[in-house]
Amino acid sequence: MTRRYDALIIGGGHNGLTCAFYLARAGLKVRVLERRHVVGGAAVTEEFHPGFRNSTASYTVSLLRPQVIADMRLADHGYRVIERTISNFFPFPDTYLKLGGGTDRTLAEFARFSKKDAAAYPAYDAALERVADVLRDLSLQIPPNVGGGLTALAAAARQGWPIAKLDIATQRDLLDIFTKSAREFLDGWFEDDHVQSAFAFDAVVGNYAGVSTPGSAYVLLHHVFGEVNGKKGAWGHAVGGMGAITQAMARACELAGVEISLEAPVAKVLVDGNKVAGVLLESGEEVAAPLVAANVGPALLYRQMVEASDLPEDFNRRIKGFKTGSGTFRMNVALSELPDFAVLPGKEKAEHHTAGIIIAPGMDYMDQAFIDAQQHGWSKKPIVEIKIPSTVDDSLAPPGCHVASLFCQQFDPALDWDAHREEVADLIIDTVTEHAPNFRGSVIARQIHSPLDLERKFGLIGGDIFHGHMSLDQLWSARPVLGHGDYRSPIGGLYMCGSGTHPGGGVTGAPGHNAAQAILADRSLVSRLFRR
Template sequence: MERYDAVVIGAGHNGLTCACYLAKAGLRVKVLERRAAVGGAAASAEFHPGFRNSVAAYTVSLLQAKVIRDLRLSEHGLRIVERPLANFLPLENGYLKVGGGLQATQRELARFSARDAERLPHYWAVLGRVADALRELALQCPPNVGGGFIDLLRALKAGRLLKALDMEARRDFLFFFTRSAGELLEQWFESEGIRAAFGFDAVVGNYASPYHAGTAYVLLHHSFGEVNGKRGVWGHAIGGMGAISEALAAEARRHGVDIECNARVVRVAQGTVLLEDERKITARAVVANVNPKLLYLELVDRSSLPPEFVARMQRYKCASASFRMNVALSALPRFACHPEPGPHHASGIIMAPSLAYMDCAYLDARQDGISRSPIVEMVIQSTLDDTLAPRGAHVASLFCQHFAPEADWSLRKQEAVERIFDVIESHAPGFRASLIAYSALSPADLERDFGLVGGDIFHGALTLDQLWSARPLLGYADYRAPLDGLYLCGSGAHPGGGVTGAPGHNCAREVLRDLGRRFPG
């Protein structure tokens, strides 16, 4: 029987982050990964000869700068480049470019609304102020409701952060957590294009209409990141998202972490992990980088958990309604509204011209399982990274909404692919003719391949009842499970989804606290 101080289940980016900090503190650490390579959803792979790309997660912003520094990821080869523009939206009456600086975006927006251009700096200031508070909270351990003295201290620490905000900022903070993105954006702007540009962040990975309460928070959640010290921008990891995971794995191995792939865990008990090949590994701490529903309803014997905990976990919400594709192209898409090559090809290209369009996409999926006209974001990574495709050719990620997790994906997957391609072809005639090959992941594929229950890229919906002290459940927000010595370090813990490294960082701190070790960060 193998023995370690800590065993981490899942070599996704949060599992590797947690393992790095534990090993830096002097623990003997083992990481078990059921797939053939590290990274989980943050991986890169060849999907057609000569063409490779990020497999699931596809863009960088939320990765914590502290994690990058602490774990020396740049020294291990990680290089992140900024997009020249944040977004490009083909519209019925032209196009809209967002990014490249405040003045550039204002000039673009003024073509549609002088009022919106004038209000943009104030909107970004409000968003930035609330995002700054969220950024501070991201690396804190939430207090457990009804907990002890340490939870009181954590609550006071968070309270001091909010107290430092003026009253208007506190009101804005409350608005973002409770209202809809549609309500927020319609109060600020009158032009459909800018509402859609900002509203996309409210529905990406979120099975909801932009008019649903709480979607303003999902918009905010996508706004607290940074790239190379620039806040609120998005970038690309050279080599794809797998470069992040490979850098984390290199740092983990430097500290002696034993990473074993093709090692499927089938049962978790107190201090013990059972593998599919019937090996047992014991550890003082078992740390799970998996969806909470997968951990508590499948890997842990339910009889060892409180019945009310199991009942609540069965109702834990998991559904992103996302469909993820990679495409190999013989040429750049030529958008009818802006056919010439330019910086817009290196942005996040959002094919969803209005909030009403996004609302219809959601309602279609609820009624029929698949949106008639899906929301599509295209990111052509090869415009920023020549390692991904042969010279003159390109690769692009497609992240698409809404596709009901409960649909029969064994029958409807190709139908979804064709609807996505129809949307792109309507904006970029000739797209299909340039298509060399593609890969596609339905919600069912995301669950099967990456353990994303319900295809949920966030390991659980980012709704008010599943955030902060309620993530994943009230009473268990401090990364500790109801089973002694078991911890949760994945995106099902605070602060939630995205390639952040924050849950792994925070969980490692709590494990080390319990084991009487100093946190090395």
């Protein structure tokens, strides 16, 4: 094995690319090893039917950190995000609710259901913003390594200080968000089921849980810490689909000197003593390097790529218990026409077609979806978000036609999905058709991703869209395991840089950024010691 690289990155997802970029910019010789024929991981755009392209998995952008966008100069490489006029459209059996489009519109919309809720909204929005600001600040910081001595204590104090300075009301909100269910949290603010549902949906996205499950309020917060073009909390469409983001990242990497190898699956992490030595590719080739950063999730890395004998026993036990499986089912459909909703008729493009269209009519509906999934494997009445990106981006579908992302929640990750995927895909299409009667007839083609398909295609264990549950026991310093929340693994020179680390899933670039800072800090410490 000849050593030609300072660092290898296992996986060319957006975090792997981000980490590679920062390391290369600091002068390291970096090689990214990606299993698929395309970089981007869960953030890719692919053709799924002749003439129809869509973001294959992840489909909407907000959480990508502005600092990462600026440092990688993504705008120079084609990154552009379109905001939508309204953010969401919720069809209910006999009415609808539109969310977004400015505070005045939102207040008027809520007032149709409850004047009290409309009055409560500004204070709710401000409270959530204050709490989201805490998360924004923490997102690009390395969590203190519990048990890591004085440096960790100093980091804990530094990161805890802004929280300690918050007023008591915000500290209470923070506690609520981290400990309560979405239902309990929203009950404290709103009375109307339509209004509550509009906010609670975020709590079940990528979260195999009901709105009454303790801790589900945090996932709601995780979906609002982003921003689009400087607008806090907004979500937008990346022109060209999510793959445009990762293609821009790949260009930034290449300009920084990163070597990217496609169709180069890693089989094993090579360890010599207690230090990483490189990786073994599935092709049998060994690639040597003193640093390896894994973009794959902790469950894949530590259960399949690292020999258990190279890891401490307690660590292995904890990783065995690391929870994955977001219960997500994801389809792409090619459409001959736009859905014609019974509660808001019309097939001509209107603002609600450009929004995130969310079928989750009621808090009980969302809880029932989870109960069904636990009892029968999937919900009889699924939660479905429909995004039709071709309404704002004509590069994705032939003229007159459309593509839609169907993002569906509450599907048992452990089910034998090869036996059930088509049946469930039909159920999802029927569910949309109940609200938009022309939908089934408009589907020209469909691409199905059950939880098992997500695992096979993207290496997401249990189909987990976040590389692991976003529950309190798996966040911040405890992501993935207490003592290793700082991107460092138990093996010298082996780091984690993917969504299975702080601040978790979503297209943020934060784990990649932070892991690179940890690696560079360790290198500079080593070189300082060496110079002495």
